[in-house]
Amino acid sequence: MHFSGRTTENRQHYLGFSSDLQRRYGQHRSGWGANETRKTIAEGLTLTVAQTWKGTPALERRLKEWSRDGRRGFYRICPLCPRQDDLPPDLTRALGSPSMRVYCNGDRGSVARAREPR
Numbered sequence: 001m002h003f004s005g006r007t008t009e010n011r012q013h014y015l016g017f018s019s020d021l022q023r024r025y026g027q028h029r030s031g032w033g034a035n036e037t038r039k040t041i042a043e044g045l046t047l048t049v050a051q052t053w054k055g056t057p058a059l060e061r062r063l064k065e066w067s068r069d070g071r072r073g074f075y076r077i078c079p080l081c082p083r084q085d086d087l088p089p090d091l092t093r094a095l096g097s098p099s100m101r102v103y104c105n106g107d108r109g110s111v112a113r114a115r116e117p118r
């Protein structure tokens with residue numbers, strides 16, 4: 001998830017795992033998600049689902065470890081941020097192509113799925 005600005009802790013992204021994106025996104029947006037998104041909402045910022053991948057909690061952990069290592073953050077894998085494709089090859093393989101690209105429709109937060117890449 002991409003935030004509309006930086007939090008007081010200088011963060012602009014959140015990565016999570018869910019088997020039900022719409023439900024979890026609703027929880028995050030209403031302030032009942034993770035601590036990090038709750039604080040983000042409280043600071044008046046907006047959450048946008050920028051990208052999803054098919055994967056497992058193990059992949060989520062690997063990505064979080066990668067982002068913490070060297071304090072990279074997630075902007076390099078966020079399509080809403082200027083990108084630098086410097087993911088290590090094993091992570092690039094694990095992610096594959098995005099399972100879908102998700103666009104946020106304003107404050108109502110409806111999620112529209114684009115066609116899967118062929």
Ligand SMILES: [Zn+2]
Nearest residue numbers: 002078080081
């Ligand atoms: Zn971003």
